[in-house]
């Protein structure tokens with residue numbers, strides 16, 4: 001968690017050039033998508049692949065509705081990261097959707113898997129949650145929503161492969177902290193995130209990040225009705 005806050009502080013410094021650019025853009029720069037996403041590139045990398053390190057998540061190829069929901073959440077204070085909230089604060093839903101589409105359509109190769117750093121017990125724990133969940137705590141199997149191959153159920157549910165371990169650790173920490181940083185309005189994922197222990201989420205992040213991303217698109221087309229109901233608004237955006 002300490003690293004997480006340190007990185008947030010570093011990011012606030014990085015933001016400065018982007019903020020200047022946004023002001024300049026209002027003057028006479030043409031409104032092309034390349035111009036729109038220029039402030040984003042400083043952190044997220046030019047092809048949306050990833051930034052300088054795993055703290056800056058990849059955007060390329062993530063499902064459009066998911067990216068849109070995140071942008072809206074940052075703008076409206078439901079997911080907290082100040083440098084982005086400032087960049088997004090005056091943007092319309094339509095504008096956010098166009099940026100979400102842009103990044104969703106970028107097809108870029110994934111990084112190789114991270115070296116696995118878990119004991120056999122931790123790997124078994126991760127696989128049990130992924131395949132079976134934990135009915136005693138009303139936690140469905142991760143595959144129920146994230147797809148059999150863990151490559152997501154577009155347009156709202158992202159894949160879990162190809163994400164850096166430290167990024168996932170930070171996201172689980174954000175949900176666990178009671179929705180202060182992510183999931184301020186309770187949703188199906190934040191409810192699960194709050195229940196998982198640190199041992200479980202460390203094992204999940206280590207196991208998931210050590211899996212290669214399949215070359216073919218293995219995302220799942222439809223979300224089971226029971227899961228859709230559980231997720232409610234999050235998988236039923238008005239903008240879709």
Ligand code: HEC
Nearest residue numbers: 011015018039040043055056057067070081083084087099
């Ligand atoms: C100062 C660095 C910075 C800038 C500039 C920035 N971002 Fe981000 N972005 C981040 C960080 C860090 C996160 C992860 C924050 C977290 O999880 O709390 C993030 C998260 C995201 C996410 C969620 C990704 C996911 O998988 O959940 C999206 C979408 C996103 N940014 C889009 C954008 C767009 C579009 C722009 C330009 C308008 C932008 N960002 C500008 C640093 C930045």
Ligand code: HEC
Nearest residue numbers: 069129140141142145157158168188189204227230231234
């Ligand atoms: C009931 C459906 C559901 C189940 C079950 C579920 N998730 Fe999720 N998950 C979601 C949704 C929806 C999102 C997107 C949340 C948002 O839009 O903020 C998500 C997002 C995530 C993210 C963030 C990815 C990113 O790019 O930032 C991670 C990590 C994650 N889930 C891990 C898991 C793990 C591990 C499990 C199993 C223990 C699991 N999920 C089970 C619905 C589910």
